[in-house]
Amino acid sequence: MDKIKSLPGASRLIRHLKCHGVPMALASNSSRANIESKIAHHKGWKECFSVIIGRDEVAKGKPAPDIFLEAAKRLNKDPADCLVIEDSVPGVMAGKAAGTKVIAVPSVPKQTHLYTSADEVINSLLDIRPEEWGLPPFQDWIENTLPIDPWHIGGPVIKGFGRGSKVLGIPTANLSAKDYASELVEHPSGVYFGWAGLPTRGVYKMVMSIGWNPFFDNKEKTIEPWLLHDFTEDFYGEELRLIIVGYIRPEANFTSLESLVAKIHEDREVAERALDLPSYAKFKGDPYLTK
Numbered sequence: 001m002d003k004i005k006s007l008p009g010a011s012r013l014i015r016h017l018k019c020h021g022v023p024m025a026l027a028s029n030s031s032r033a034n035i036e037s038k039i040a041h042h043k044g045w046k047e048c049f050s051v052i053i054g055r056d057e058v059a060k061g062k063p064a065p066d067i068f069l070e071a072a073k074r075l076n077k078d079p080a081d082c083l084v085i086e087d088s089v090p091g092v093m094a095g096k097a098a099g100t101k102v103i104a105v106p107s108v109p110k111q112t113h114l115y116t117s118a119d120e121v122i123n124s125l126l127d128i129r130p131e132e133w134g135l136p137p138f139q140d141w142i143e144n145t146l147p148i149d150p151w152h153i154g155g156p157v158i159k160g161f162g163r164g165s166k167v168l169g170i171p172t173a174n175l176s177a178k179d180y181a182s183e184l185v186e187h188p189s190g191v192y193f194g195w196a197g198l199p200t201r202g203v204y205k206m207v208m209s210i211g212w213n214p215f216f217d218n219k220e221k222t223i224e225p226w227l228l229h230d231f232t233e234d235f236y237g238e239e240l241r242l243i244i245v246g247y248i249r250p251e252a253n254f255t256s257l258e259s260l261v262a263k264i265h266e267d268r269e270v271a272e273r274a275l276d277l278p279s280y281a282k283f284k285g286d287p288y289l290t291k
Contacts, residue, residue: 004038007087007105008188009125011042012140018048020136025051025071029061029090051075063090065098072098083133085125092118103128109189109221110212123250124188145193145274146247152288153223154241155179170264171231172209172224173240184210184221189251193271194280196227197241197289204229206242207271211251226264228272241289245280246271 017024028035032054039045039052046052051074058066072079084095087107095102096117104118105125115121122128126146131137140146157173173196177184189211196206205228212221225242248270254260274280 004041005186006042007125008186009128011045012138013125013128013130014045014048016130016138017135022135023050023075023077025049025053025075027051027053027067027071029055029067031056062088063093063097065094068095068098068100072100083135085128086118089114101133103133123190126188126190126247127250142246142277142279143274144248144270145280147279148192148245148247150194150243150245150283151183151187152241152243153180153183154239154288156237157235157240159236170226170261171234172226173235175223175225175240175242177220177222180223184223189221191248191251191267192244193246193248193267193274194242194244195275195284195286195289196225197243198227198235198238199241199290200238201235203284203289205272205275207248207267208242208244209251213251226268228268241291243283243286243289245283246274 014024026035026039026049030038032052035052035054036046051071053067053071053074055061055067058070060066068082068084069079072082075082079099082098082100084091084098084100084102085105086092086095086102087105092102092104092115102118102120104112104115104121105123106112106115106121108114112121120132126148129137153175155175158176159174187210191207191209193205193207195203197203206225207228208223208225210221210223213224225240248267252263254263275284
């Protein structure tokens with residue numbers, strides 16, 4: 001079986017809760033054998049769960065509540081004291097039917113309206129706030145930013161929708177979404193930051209949006225970096241290299257253009273301050289940016 005990638009933020013959350021002694025169950029509509037085969041690819045995961053339960057161990061699968069009721073029973077917990085995190089609509093329905101609290105992390109983009117029965121809908125597991133559910137808070141946020149495993153992308157700068165400079169007053173240096181389809185799937189929509197290299201010009205601070213831009217209702221997911229430097233000319237066609245090192249917030253919609261622009265400038269300020277911190281500044285010298 002091919003290795004199944006975990007949702008962004010899943011390992012961080014699992015290890016955080018395990019470290020704080022929070023009992024966890026893994027309850028899936030897959031068979032028990034299939035579950036164990038999948039999590040075997042993720043080192044240490046199996047040991048983090050007090051209970052693992054598959055569809056073949058209960059009378060009815062999701063959206064019936066059986067699997068979560070059985071999980072709560074094996075944890076020796078009242079379902080009302082349990083929190084379910086689900087990415088599917090049947091899973092959300094099952095959790096609510098079992099009497100648990102439910103956080104939904106939709107697996108299908110732009111379909112959050114299908115998850116309204118959940119107690120909370122979040123963009124990704126990077127956005128979960130455990131303290132809001134009576135759980136120990138994360139301690140890894142730095143100056144309103146979350147360090148992430150750095151990832152690299154690069155390619156020629158292309159023309160975008162023409163909104164950056166003309167509508168928003170914010171000139172973005174767009175990369176082709178088609179060339180980075182796997183990265184767009186792997187990384188949730190949101191605002192990130194890091195370092196941008198133009199080999200013929202230099203290395204600059206960068207804040208970047210990945211997503212659907214709900215204010216403009218994009219039909220495709222895009223990558224829109226904003227290099228935090230006042231250039232006197234455009235650089236379409238030039239090679240742009242990015243190292244993304246941190247996360248700021250999930251993608252959001254806005255009631256007005258003014259509020260959108262204000263938030264983008266707020267994101268810029270957060271990124272500029274963060275990139276001066278040693279934990280982020282060290283990546284400025286990465287040879288990938290200038291080779």
